[in-house]
Structures are given as structure tokens and as C-alpha cells.
Amino acid sequence: MNEIKIHSVGLRDGLQMEKTVVPFDKKLEWIDKLINSNIDIIQVGSFVHKEKVPQMADSDDLFIEINKKYPNRKVIFSGLVLNEKGLERAINCGVDMVCFGASASETHSQKNTRMSVNEAVDRIIKIAQDTIKDGKMCQVSVQSAFGCGFEGDIDENKVYSIVDKYLDAGIRLISLADTAGYANPEQVKRMYTNIKAKANDIELACHFHNTFGMGIANNYAAYLAGAKYYESAFGGLGGCPFTKKATGNVATADLIEMFQNFGLIKNINNKEIIELEQNVSDYFERELPGYVYKVGNIKH
């Protein structure tokens, strides 16, 4: 059985599309709840233009506050960074784990960064090397690794070649992100297996969106291939609430429920996550996509 770490990205990926800006104190309340659950990693926010993404404008202040509040924590606080400026902010406010990535899709890369895939990969590698130099835990992802909303299929070899560049640069914690939710479990199992075989000390992370309902199955497939870090958002939040396309992440309580039913991650109290997801649902005054928070966990 592989070691499993649960990484909640609800405060970042879950919230970034929400129009209602969640106040600082409410975010702190949700972070407390996540910490009470004993979850492994909490993504507190991203370091992006404050005007462009008002939902993330308090990221620096949040990190400063929780670093004061939890000086002797076991939990890891992560933050998403897009560029050198973001990395500087992240380092300055005491992020434990810095996350960033480049897309395997040329169109997605151009739209997001105005760079080709190769240019974006080279730049991300430099940022990663700076982060590692600073002694920070650092996770580097390949976005749109399983398909792209703009381009459709993405050549697997393109993903492998980006991973090879990451490995050559000394990066060891690598994530594949299914930005569009296009992944299927056979593809996930195959790709994680192939990538895991590339280095003995590689650690794999995964990030699946649930657009086509494959999220949990894809997490399971990544588990079968030996992934260690699993990202999810509370209640399955994420994506745009104004279309019928439910493009949120897998719900944290659902993911934990699955692994706990395997007999793994016994340290996490899923009841805290379920209460959190109910709280988030109440806050946004709508039902969230998650299953377990609605029905409670399985009684054994």
C-alpha cells in the first residue's frame, strides 16, 4: 500500500471561480476546520493579480495570519504561484509548499501565459530551482495532461517529455493536472505507471476535475499506479456556477471516504470535512456536487 497524502485545494481552486468573495474570517474558519480534520496539506490561496482575482487578494495576509496562529503545525500550507513575482510573495509570507506548473497544450499555454509550452516549461523550471534553493517543498505540475478543452487529445509523449525536463532539473514532486476533466482511468493508470518508472525517488501528485464524472475513478487509477498526493476541493467546488458544466474538483469528503474504506489515512477525521462541506454549501446557498457530505460516511 502506498502512502497517501490529501491536499485540499478548496480555498484556491474551489473558490477562484466564485463571484461571492469569501471574507478573510470565513476563510480562517474553514482553515481551522480543515486543520481539525487532520488533513495533510491545505492550499490557502494563490499569488495572482489582486485586481484580476479578488477572491485571492488576501492570500498574503492569510498566510501571515495562519503562520502566527499555528507556529508548531503538522499540516503543510501550500500556495499556487504563476511567476517570479508570485514566488517572491509566497516566500515573503511563509508558504510551506509552493505549487506551479506548465500546460501540455499549446493553446492553453498561450492563453494562460502567452508563452509556448517549451517557453513556459523552461520558465517554470527556473522558478522551481529557485524554490528548491530556498529550502521550500515544491510541486510542479503538467496542466492539461490528459486532454484540453481547446485542443482535445494531448499527445502522451508531450507530457512525458515535460516530465523528463522536470526530472532533469532535479524536481521530484510532480503533479499531473486534468484541467478539463478529460482523463479516463485507463489513461491515468497507464500514464502514472509510465512516469513512476522514470525515477526511483519520484513522487506523484494528481488533480482531477469532475466534468465527465470520472474524478473519483481517476483518483483510484492514480492510486493503483502509486501516486502519493491527492488534490480535492471541499464539496467538489470549482468551475463556473453559471453554466450547467460542473467542472469542480472531486469532493474532499468523497475522496477521503474512498481511501478510508481501503483502510488507509486513518488519521483524518472525515466528520470534520463533512461538516465543513455542509458549512460551505450553506454559505453559498446551494447544493454542492459532493456525495458523502449529503449522506454521511459509510457505517461499518
Place this chain on the structure above:
Amino acid sequence: MNEIKIHSVGLRDGLQMEKTVVPFDKKLEWIDKLINSNIDIIQVGSFVHKEKVPQMADSDDLFIEINKKYPNRKVIFSGLVLNEKGLERAINCGVDMVCFGASASETHSQKNTRMSVNEAVDRIIKIAQDTIKDGKMCQVSVQSAFGCGFEGDIDENKVYSIVDKYLDAGIRLISLADTAGYANPEQVKRMYTNIKAKANDIELACHFHNTFGMGIANNYAAYLAGAKYYESAFGGLGGCPFTKKATGNVATADLIEMFQNFGLIKNINNKEIIELEQNVSDYFERELPGYVYKVGNIKH
């Protein structure tokens, strides 16, 4: 790669809890749509007390009608049977494939049949042997095979011993049904692998409810262990619409989407299923749990 057959149980498991009785002609329209999709097996209805389950009261007439309408069909029409009387009705109206089962949970068995598990298994075996004698395709299930809403965990050995009895009686098409939705993919993979090893000519079917959001992952796990028949309901219909507990089956379009992304079941046109699920959603005037019918299938 194992051969995959998709069995739509939407007209039976999907509808049986719906208060709005779907008219005969609407059911025929939905059957036409399923046939147009080239799906492998359609469960048209169940043979139960007409007064107790008005939604299923037209099962005999439906079979008679579609037997007239599709005399040279490739599709298989299945029906669910609970007892000898039901089997007689099924045979009389020309069902191609008869489905029935016994529960692995004593409480569930007593509530459903007023018999112990052993008594119910013995009775089901007699019905199966009569069905096989009549030259009918016959699928026999173990219900509550992965856990029970009343009892919680179910001893795996109890499930295996029921399967052994089925095998001893000459039954070769065996289904495990996750009546409560308690299954997790590791358990599914393990149990299907163990059961598949029991006989060279055994054929395995699966039926997963989505209560805790594990349905697609469980189908994938059954696939990894070599299951052949996969049940699902259009739109993920099923369970009680008056609670927040979404206990429907996996949505047919989602299941097909997954297998088609594996490069399997190329004969089925999922667009027809997606249109059907939109039609069913319109008919019941509510959003159904399925994902793919809302967003369309993945463009490659």
C-alpha cells in the same frame, strides 16, 4: 481487453421509485431510443405485484409489444423476476433474459422476502434451474454484496459461499449488486478477482449504486477484474427523489463514455443515450445526477 456489455436498467431500477407513472407510450419511445443507440441489453421492467408497484404494472404488455415490434432484434430484452409467479409471467410474454437474486444480508433478505438468506438462495436456485431448462438466458445476483444499509459490513465469505452455491447449481452468469452503494473499488476488485477465479466459464455482471459517489470507480474496478456485464440507469435515475440521498445507479451515458474512452464498445452511439437522458430529465422536470448528458461527450 475483456468483452463489455452494457445493460440499461433505467426502465426498471431507474423508474421503480418514481411517483409519476411513466405511460406505456413514453416507455416505448425510450426503448426505441435505447435500441437506436445499439446498447446491448435493455431491462424493460419487473414482474412484481401490479398494485404494489404501479410503475411496473405494464411490464407484460411492454414485452408483448416490443416482441412484435422488434422480431429480428440483436438487442436483448431482460426482465427482473422475484419469484415463481413472476418467472411464469416473464416466460409467457417472451423475456429474453431473466434476472433475479438473493441478498447476502439477513435483514435485507427478511425484509424483502421474509426468508433467511439460505432459504432465499435455495429458492432462487430452483427458479434459475427452471429458467435455464426453458432455454432462457439467466442472470443471478447476490444483492447487498458489498455492505447493507441495515447491517453495515457484509462478510465477504458469505458472498463467496452464495456464489459457490450458484456455481454448483450450474449458474454461470452471476451479478454482484451494491444495493446500498457501500462498495469501494479495492473491495470490488478483490471480490471480482476472487470470484472470477472460481470457474473458467463464469461470466460476471455488476450493478453499482452511486450513494457515496463511488459508482464509476466501482465499475472500473470490476472491469479491471474482468467483469463483462455492466448495469446502469439513464441519467443516473433511481433511489428516492424525496430525500437528499442520491441512491441512483451510475448514469448510462457516463459509463459508456468511460468505456469508449478506453477504446471499447465502439458499436454504441452515446449521442442517442445523451439525448434520451435529456428527454428523461425534461420528462421528470428535474436535473438528473449524470454528468455526460449535461456537458456532452469528450471531443477527441
